[in-house]
Amino acid sequence: MSFFFAPDKIVCPTFTLRSYVVGDGALLKEAQNSSYEHLRTFMQWARPEIRTNEAESSTRKFRARYLLNEDFTIGIFSRDEKKLLGGTGFHHRNRPLTEGVAEIGMWIRADCAGQGLGTKVLIEMLKWGFSDWQWVRLFWRCSIKNIASAHVARKAGMIQEARLRNDYISHLDGSRNDTLYFSALKGEWQV
Ligand SMILES: CC(C)(COP(=O)(O)OP(=O)(O)OC[C@H]1O[C@@H](n2cnc3c(N)ncnc32)[C@H](O)[C@@H]1OP(=O)(O)O)[C@@H](O)C(=O)NCCC(=O)NCCS
Numbered sequence: 329m330s331f332f333f334a335p336d337k338i339v340c341p342t343f344t345l346r347s348y349v350v351g352d353g354a355l356l357k358e359a360q361n362s363s364y365e366h367l368r369t370f371m372q373w374a375r376p377e378i379r380t381n382e383a384e385s386s387t388r389k390f391r392a393r394y395l396l397n398e399d400f401t402i403g404i405f406s407r408d409e410k411k412l413l414g415g416t417g418f419h420h421r422n423r424p425l426t427e428g429v430a431e432i433g434m435w436i437r438a439d440c441a442g443q444g445l446g447t448k449v450l451i452e453m454l455k456w457g458f459s460d461w462q463w464v465r466l467f468w469r470c471s472i473k474n475i476a477s478a479h480v481a482r483k484a485g486m487i488q489e490a491r492l493r494n495d496y497i498s499h500l501d502g503s504r505n506d507t508l509y510f511s512a513l514k515g516e517w518q519v
Contacts, residue, residue: 332397332425335460340452343413343445344405347394352403352412353384359412359437366438370474372499397425404436404449413440416453418463428464428514430457434480442476450484451519458514467511471496478508485519486510 337346348356357380360367367374390401400418405411414436423429432453436446450468457463468486470477473496482488490509497504 332462334394334397334400335456338452338456338460339407340448342407343449344407344409345402345416345449345452345456346405346409348387348390348401348403350388350391351384352387353380353382355405355412356387356403357383359414363435363438366441367435369498369500370471370477371435400430402453404445413437413445414449416449418453418457418461418466425462428462429467430463430465431467431469432457433468434477446476446480447483450480450486454484454486454512454517458512458517464514465511467509469507469509471498472506472508478510481508481510484512485517486512 334347337344357378360374360378360383361376364374364376390399393399394401399420401415402417403412404414404416406413414434416432416434418430419433420427420430432450434446434449436449454466457466468477468481470481472478472491478488488508488510492507492509494504495507
């Protein structure tokens, strides 16, 4: 039997990426509640006001699923881990881990967005994903209307490989747009 123990944390020059742990709920609540307007267009899960207990319950579920290799939701923390700057993750969506394929998702808190952080985090996730993790293909997808998201993928060296017409359905009003797919491959990716 082979075991996979997911890397738990990486400390980068200006932020720390790590699995959520028990007690992170208050940080998650503060980051999301201060970012609702910024998140609501493209993040289906965004809500105007979450309570600490709800957020704590989410962070515990993230932790549990991480330890079980079910889904790898990762917090983007300030280097000293006192503030949550956003969230990311490797999401393999029920595909066997041995296939080495995952989607990277991301949100950055409103008061840190548009300052280059998303691009830096994506580059670190790709670097980490192709070294300490066993991913061989990492992909990113977004609505064609999500200019910042597509821009971040391109700036991080991901290659646009598909445009799915009318595939993206807005959770706000049901309107349809195209979905863009980007990917990076181990051994080929470079910024
Ligand atoms: C998408 C997101 C993760 C990007 O993170 P970020 O830290 O804001 O990204 P960066 O600052 O590294 O880069 C954003 C780039 O998009 C550009 N940009 C942002 N909005 C733009 C717009 N409306 N039109 C054109 N360019 C835009 C910025 O100028 C910047 O490019 P530059 O560095 O060349 O100036 C973040 O904005 C976010 O959390 N958005 C809401 C949630 C979301 O949509 N997540 C992605 C789902 S696929």
